Amino acid sequence: MNANLIKMSKTYLTNGKQLSFEKAQVMAIINITPDSFYDGGKFSSVTDIIKDAEMKIHEGATIIDIGAASSRPNAIAISAKDEISRLREPLMKLRKEFPEIFISIDTYLADVAEFAIDLGADIINDISGSQMDQSMLDVVAKHQIAYVLMHMQGTPQNMQKNPSYDDVVKDISTFYTSKIEQCKSLGFDKLIIDVGFGFGKTVEHNYQLLKHLNEFIVFDYPLLVGLSRKSMINKVIHTSPVTALNGTTVLNTIALQNGAKILRVHDIKEAKQAVDLFEFYKSV
DSSP states (O other), X not given: OOGGGOOOOOEEEETTEEEEOSSOEEEXXXXXXXXXXXXXXXXXXXXXXXXXXXXXXXXXXXXXXXXXXXXXXXXXOOOHHHHHHXXXXXXXXXXXXXXXXXXXXXXXXXXXXXXXXXXXOOEEEETTTTSSOTTHHHHHHHHTXXXXXXXXXXXXXXXXXXXXXXXXXXXHHHHHHHHHHHHHXXXXXXXXXXXXXXXXXXXXXXXXXXHTGGGGGGGOSOEEEOOTTOHHHHHHHOOOGGGOHHHHHHHHHHHHHTTEEEEEESOHHHXXXXXXXXXXXXXX
């Protein structure tokens, strides 16, 4: 299947706003955690968070993805109460300042998702695909809000210890077949698929998934990729998270060619340029 010939016509009505996938979108990462792998501890105040969001929106982000709990390998899990405490003020102010922007909440806890939706979140981005909290699908189905269904093998605490698959592409496709059926049984269909680069995968697994990303188009949902500054770049070209921007852009471009509809990134301007160039390339 040639991803370049496919036009994703889906549009989701989520929290009263139309989220279109006719063209690829840029999702900006805003980590309000002290321990994320690249930008943990970046913000000293809510004002700093608002300024960062404003800059990223100006550079071309259409979705802001807020994470209040780190999901890096070996990250220490925090409680829903602590996650909500971190989220409360930034989310309230972001929603007030940017009423038209799509706000995504990066959480795998149903209580956090419920809280965030009540404060105006438009998307829930669940790294566990509901595997770490069985109530998550009930929450997103109740609110009929867009939901990023990501694949992860294991948990952040153990996912990189010994990732193993019979066939990584087929195994993850089987996971989606089951999860999509479960969502539909709940009367819920506003899904975004993220194969979970770096979450319970070796470097080789990650590149196999990138090479075969267009095979996931068969599910007929938008594909999100999160490749930004990850170790799958650094382990190949011997960069670090700080110096991995060029590698990120290269892999984002490959992902767009293979059907990605959302790029989740730290660096908005460069991702938006990649999207604009790719869209023009397709049009001629």
